[in-house]
Amino acid sequence: MSDHSVNLPLFPRLPALALKGMPLMPVSMALSGFARRIAARHPAMFRRLGEYNAARFVLDPTDLPLSMLLEPLNGRPRIHLSRRTLRGDARIAGPLSGLLGLVHGAYDGDALFFSRDLVIEGDTAAVLALRNAIDDAELDLSAEAQAMSGPFAAAMRRLIAMAEARTGVALSRHEEDGTW
Amino acid sequence: MVMEIVCPAGTPASLRAAVKAGAHTVYCGFADETNARNFPGLNFERDEMREGVAFAHDHGSKVLVAINTFPRAGGEEMWHRAIADAESAGADAVILADLGLLAHAAQHHPNLRRHLSVQAAAANADVINFYADAFGVRRVVLPRVLSVPEIAAINAETEVETEVFVFGGLCVMAEGRCSLSSYATGKSPNMNGVCSPASHVDYHEDHGDLSAKLGGYTIHKVGAGQPAPYPTLCKGCFQAGEATGHLFEDPVSLNAEALIPQLAKAGVTALKIEGRQRSRSYVAQVVRNFRAAVDAQAAGLPMPEGMLASLTEGQATTAGAYKKTWR
Numbered sequence: 001m002s003d004h005s006v007n008l009p010l011f012p013r014l015p016a017l018a019l020k021g022m023p024l025m026p027v028s029m030a031l032s033g034f035a036r037r038i039a040a041r042h043p044a045m046f047r048r049l050g051e052y053n054a055a056r057f058v059l060d061p062t063d064l065p066l067s068m069l070l071e072p073l074n075g076r077p078r079i080h081l082s083r084r085t086l087r088g089d090a091r092i093a094g095p096l097s098g099l100l101g102l103v104h105g106a107y108d109g110d111a112l113f114f115s116r117d118l119v120i121e122g123d124t125a126a127v128l129a130l131r132n133a134i135d136d137a138e139l140d141l142s143a144e145a146q147a148m149s150g151p152f153a154a155a156m157r158r159l160i161a162m163a164e165a166r167t168g169v170a171l172s173r174h175e176e177d178g179t180w
Numbered sequence: 181m182v183m184e185i186v187c188p189a190g191t192p193a194s195l196r197a198a199v200k201a202g203a204h205t206v207y208c209g210f211a212d213e214t215n216a217r218n219f220p221g222l223n224f225e226r227d228e229m230r231e232g233v234a235f236a237h238d239h240g241s242k243v244l245v246a247i248n249t250f251p252r253a254g255g256e257e258m259w260h261r262a263i264a265d266a267e268s269a270g271a272d273a274v275i276l277a278d279l280g281l282l283a284h285a286a287q288h289h290p291n292l293r294r295h296l297s298v299q300a301a302a303a304n305a306d307v308i309n310f311y312a313d314a315f316g317v318r319r320v321v322l323p324r325v326l327s328v329p330e331i332a333a334i335n336a337e338t339e340v341e342t343e344v345f346v347f348g349g350l351c352v353m354a355e356g357r358c359s360l361s362s363y364a365t366g367k368s369p370n371m372n373g374v375c376s377p378a379s380h381v382d383y384h385e386d387h388g389d390l391s392a393k394l395g396g397y398t399i400h401k402v403g404a405g406q407p408a409p410y411p412t413l414c415k416g417c418f419q420a421g422e423a424t425g426h427l428f429e430d431p432v433s434l435n436a437e438a439l440i441p442q443l444a445k446a447g448v449t450a451l452k453i454e455g456r457q458r459s460r461s462y463v464a465q466v467v468r469n470f471r472a473a474v475d476a477q478a479a480g481l482p483m484p485e486g487m488l489a490s491l492t493e494g495q496a497t498t499a500g501a502y503k504k505t506w507r
């Protein structure tokens with residue numbers, strides 16, 4: 001990491017180790033379902049992706065013992081988790097807090113890349129398209145999860161707040177201007 | 181009077197972020213070859229432009245639409261439609277570079293304000309006054325090759341408003357005339373709206389060393405711990421004889437924040453921030469910073485300390501040509 005690095009919080013070691021024994025198949029299915037619900041609420045994100053809807057993105061949180069294959073598929077996204085090395089058209093690697101911080105607008109992708117906090121490989125244009133599409137969608141994963149939790153929304157909010165506090169990972173959207 | 185800050189928006193979310201952060205004016209473009217930031221996943225569909233302009237106007241900001249590439253022979257219709265659609269979306273002005281397009285806009289859209297893009301490379305008062313007389317151009321975006329005294333000299337001889345770049349990526353050639361990128365990729369800024377396009381970029385990390393390639397050529401290589409470069413051709417590291425170095429330009433970005441008082445004195449109307457290809461987080465941070473700076477300047481206060489170096493390419497900044505020095 002360079003002298004200019006952004007000082008991204010790393011996922012705590014113990015819970016990361018706990019992920020080693022987690023069965024990945026049901027989690028992949030749950031995440032795919034979650035992604036499809038988000039997709040239904042943000043169709044413009046896939047319009048923006050254009051030809052890169054067919055691309056296969058490997059997202060590699062370097063502080064977790066697993067990585068993720070994301071296929072946008074024109075609004076019917078599929079997510080597959082694996083502990084093995086995944087192959088795709090493009091790979092984006094960095095601490096989980098950086099990857100989620102990009103989704104939530106907490107960090108600028110180029111700045112994280114210039115500082116070497118993020119590594120990108122493969123199809124650079126696909127990565128740019130994904131970054132721009134997600135940045136425009138103004139996603140808030142915490143709000144999305146709560147909206148899908150029905151009567152358990154309040155419990156979900158508390159759970160997410162606790163997870164944010166324990167891990168230092170931003171699970172909800174960063175408002176660019178707090179006074180607005 | 182407060183200097184106007186003209187802020188970039190590559191997406192509707194960035195436009196809203198810029199307006200919320202205090203942008204007086206936002207500039208953006210349609211998602212096609214008509215604008216010089218034709219990048220994947222970027223720019224505005226027609227409905228997004230209408231909504232963006234309405235949002236900006238509701239909050240007291242203006243929107244300029246950049247239609248600043250040069251129409252392809254036989255394909256002019258796309259550029260003409262862009263101008264008509266910008267007007268019907270309620271844009272406050274269009275930013276044009278091509279003479280034919282300026283003539284078309286002046287004739288068919290006389291009430292739509294016309295700004296001259298930096299792509300036109302108008303760098304002296306005579307040519308700027310010509311654009312004003314011939315096509316009713318009201319503002320010119322000056323090339324990034326002029327010094328502050330040169331800008332003052334231009335303003336002394338023209339009524340046309342001047343807008344200068346103060347922050348972001350630095351393009352050093354007389355603008356609109358650089359074909360370096362075409363040699364390596366077949367695509368250039370003035371025809372296709374892209375310099376060193378991402379579709380031709382490749383990164384490889386090997387034992388901490390990062391190589392940045394463009395069209396198969398290694399343009400830059402850095403060791404572990406060094407800031408990552410984007411393989412922009414003019415900022416590459418090349419070998420010439422015995423020497424290895426940045427032949428054309430160092431990979432640094434422009435930051436003329438400290439020069440704002442001098443630019444105001446030189447008669448500049450508006451300050452432009454580069455970066456339509458950047459995220460809404462970047463836009464919000466840079467706009468907030470520059471809004472504070474122009475407000476301070478108008479109030480006669482010292483310039484606030486900038487905190488923007490980490491956002492820039494090469495993570496180092498320069499005052500560019502505004503302060504010319506010999507190496």
Ligand code: SF4
Pocket residue numbers: 350351352353358359360361369375376412413414415
């Ligand atoms: S190669 Fe450099 S000077 Fe030429 S258009 Fe690109 S950024 Fe500008």
